[in-house]
Amino acid sequence: MDKIKVAIIGPGNIGSDLMYKIMRSKYMEMALMVGIKESEGTKRAEGLGIPVTINGIQDLLGHKDIKIVFEATSAAAHAANAPLLHEAGMFAIDLTPAAVGPYMVPVVNLDKLLQMDTDNINLVTCGGQATIPLVYAVTRVAGGEYGEIVSCISSKSAGVGTRANIDEFTETTAKAIEVVGGADRGKAIIILNPAEPPLMMTNTVYVKIKDKNCEFKKIEDSVLDIVSQVQKYVPGYKLKVPPILDGDKVTVSVEVEGQGDFLPKYSGNLDIINAAAVQAGDRIAARMLGKGE
């Protein structure tokens, strides 16, 4: 056995993009696409020779050889599925806002979470994946009294779920700025911009630092280090405005261009959350295989 078998629940746009990313993985093998009815997504998977079920999670639970499951459905669906996956001994990587397990941002806390006894991790939000690394980059050297992020995504890349539950984005991201980003208080703002052609995802992070004596060079270096770490799994993650210090406020902006696996390149928001999920999946799979990465 040289690859860990994995499944995706939810053959929509996110699930399809995830599938292409997993197909490139060294440690994971796309063993099952799980839907609840025949759809473009299930046909797409079939076309690529991937086993498909349209009978939902019950079929998945019968596949004892599947060890990791990516949940790309809705918060309600994952809340219902999580205990079943746990019982079946499957590790859940949750891309919904359900947050059954702890928030995970690869460059901040993946190592720590892997040492913990958890088999369910949550991907926060797309905006969280793009901004929390930067919040953390600042707070780890200068502390953070307050962290605020503004994410702007193209209207076309915001799915029905995001649109119908936009408060989930602001509330979840704000909480993760605190829990993962290390700021005492967090605030998140999201803007949907309809410009044509669609704009790349842009993100601005503001942090009110605690240590006013912190050498600015340390903050700059920390940010550059984190940006290069994120670039390892999201090549289109670009620093747009390098850190600016204004009193005790640090401002930094990044742009996220997607890899265009299945979704268009302007959907950097969807690319980064999927890339983060696959990054985590690879690490978990490598560990199961007894390989350090």
Place this chain on the structure above:
Amino acid sequence: MGKRIYVADTTLRDGSHSIAHTYSIEQVKRIGQALDEAGVDLIEISHGDGIAGSSYNYGFQKTDEYELYSAAASVVKNAKLGILLLPGIGTIEDLKKAAACGVNAVRVATHITEADISAQHIKFAKSINMFVTGFLMLAHMSTPEAISEQAKLMESYGADYINIADSAGHMLPEQVAAVIKAVKAAVAIPVGFHAHNNLGLATGNTLAAIDAGATWVDGTIGGLGAGAGNTQTEVLAAVLSLRGYETNLNLYKLLDLDEQEVEPLKNHPQVIDSTSLMLGYAGVYSSFLLHVKRAAEKFKQDPRDILVELGRRGMIGGQEDMIIDVAYQLSKK
């Protein structure tokens, strides 16, 4: 008497932009009470960017917003007391807290093409018996047909009226008329209009909206507001009276309020200066004005260049962070 026109005064919300969100409890009480006594139908209060707008991105509020809502609620007896809520900034949890302070109306605002992000907020507000406005911003960036579809969505969520905002003060009277006419034909609920004066057309555009079927109009005392400011509520009182429309407005009380309370608040002339004119000309969100001036100074750029680039990039309401990006990129050229 002519038809009844309802007036929403947003001195305590849009006006907040002009004074960098520094309203105090005492100012809110005095202005709120005077507006109520002067007969406006809806008094809007909040950070300029709506509830929970207090931030690095839009500027921090000097006084806790919920204390301001409670202060306003303690003096407003007749008018509806409303806040603005932009989904993506404010949430239902924030709205619940405002309702607990005595706020009984909300205007849920989205970009002109993004009405569907307001569904949960409008439905929730109706479920607690609030008076709810579906508020569509930056109307110049879309077409009458497409705007009508967005208005219908907000109507379907339960909005009590639809307000169309020329947030950039970019529209000409005939364009305003075309949009209002189309929306009026598409929905069964009343339609309103919110103007900015960047091209000197705020009052004229408001009249064009009324002629096209609008029955709710926005104003601020002394025109206090983002960019070159809004339609002046006291001017509306005079003009609507000359037109023979029915309102509850008392012109003298509005004039007194302006002289005694609002004029002394102004820390810069509320006029069409070159930057606000350029906002209107380039079609950029009016609340960018003071942020652009600050960024221009910090990065030593011409504010007009920043505005033109923001317009070229298609930036919309709420994207104040991109002002820094544009100024930074221009400074590197």
